[in-house]
Structures are given as structure tokens and as C-alpha cells.
Amino acid sequence: MQLILEMFSYPFMVRAILVGILIALCAALLGVTLVLKRYSMIGDGLSHVGFGALAIASALNLAPLRVAIPVVVLAAFGLLRLGETSKIKGDAAIALISSGALAIGVTVISMTTGMNTDVYNYLFGSILSMSREDVILTTAAAAVVLGLFAVFYHRIFAVTFDETFARATGTRTGFYNSLIAVLTALVIVIGMRMMGSLLISSLIVFPAMSAMRLCRTYRSVILHAAVISVSCLVVGLTISYLYATPTGASIVLCNLAVFLVYLILERITRPSSR
DSSP states (O other): HHHHHHHHSSHHHHHHHHHHHHHHHHHHHHHHHHHTOOTTTTHHHHHHHHHHHHHHHHHOOHHHHHHHHHHHHHHHHHHHHHHHOOOOOOOHHHHHHHHHHHHHHHHHHHHTTTHHHHHHHHHHOOOOGGGHHHHHHHHHHHHHHHHHHHTHHHHHHHHHHHHHHHHHHTOHHHHHHHHHHHHHHHHHHHHHHHHHHHTTHHHHHHHHHHHHHOOOOOOOOOOOHHHHHHHHHHHHHHHHHHHTTTHHHHHHHEEEEHHHHHHHHHHHHHHHOO
């Protein structure tokens, strides 16, 4: 308990927890929609694009997030367009863009700065690497994501469960699919500082998958996923501080443990529900 109180005495830890909670909430809300629409791998693809953008920004001595946000948003639109208008579908489009962006990032790094501390932090995440500007940008982007999701909740719900019916009733499904892609891109970029580009997609997938083991309605899954995501983030940050483990990996392992527990509970409760 003394160590935990000591942890909250450091301003950078308080900032990390507050920002992390915002990122966790955003990731949980979008994760449910992405998993249900079978777009869960888009997070992994966009995180690789984000790494490539950050590598170029680092080589040019530019502000990383200011470069990464527009690049990842454009990549999200690119993935949608590839999936809708070309013969390259779904996971193939994601693999094409993500592997290309990762290759560009690695090449730029090897030819310029090399594998320095900043690049390592973007790959695996670090709460110590979050500057004041990062905190301000992350908070603003998270507020935009949460606000837009709340405003368009019912439309996103309709597009998620039955896109054909939603289109028939006059819903602009293309616009809302684009909105989901843009919001996902924002979450990926703002979460890379804490989780790392290699692990941020897990923050989107795990809470949603865990909640779906026991919950049966869209609203209950979203609320449950949000609680799981925030709880795992706080516990993971605490473990990281107490035992000097990597931040992103600690949070992911907490999510993995919760998923396994929920999977066991689903197996136990399923027979009794019949």
C-alpha cells in the first residue's frame, strides 16, 4: 500500500493513469464495434502505419503525433477504399498496407537515427516518454473520440449489426464506416506512446472479446468492456511501477488473464443456462 501511495505522488504517474483511462475507454468502445464488424485486425495494421509515420517524423525532427495522426487517418480511409473498390479485400489489404508501412519505418530508422530510445518507446510503449504536449494532444483526441461516439451511438449500433438494413433505411453507412475508421486511427496514434505500436491493438481487441464471453446485448458488452479495459490498465500500470516491467506488456497480460477467466466462466455457466 505504501508503494502504491508513493506511485501516485509522482506527477508523471498521475498523468499516465488519467491519460491511460481515456485511451482505455476509447479503445473499449471502438473495440466492440470493430470485433463485431470483423475489423479487429485494422488496429494492428494502423499501428504499423503509425510506426512508419513516427519513424519519418523522428528522422525529420518533427513533432511525432502531429505527423502520425493525419498519416494514420489517411491510411484508415485507404483501407476502406481498398476493401470496397478493389479486388484486395479485408485482411489482405491490411497486410499490404501494414507490412509496407513497417518496412518503410524500419528502413528510415536504419538509415537515420538508428534504434534509439525514442523509437524503442514507440515500439513497446513507455509512460516516461509522455511529454506535456503528448498529454494535451491525447486528452483532446480522446475527448473527440468519446464525444463523437456518444453523439452517433445509435447510428454506429445500426451499422455494426446490420449494415444492409441500415443502408435501406437511409443511414449513410459509408459515412459512419469512415467515422469508425477515423476514430480508430486516433485511438491507435494516441495510445502508441503508452502501449507501443506492437501492443496497442490488443487494447482494442481483448476487452471486447472478454465482455462477449458473458454479455449478450450491445450496451452491456460496451459497458463491461469499458470496465475491463480501465481496470486492466490501472492494474497493469501498478504492476509495471512495482516490479519495473514494461508498461504495455503488463497491461496486455492483465487483459489476457481476464480473458482466460471469462472464458472459463463462459464454459462453466453455459450448460446451466440451457
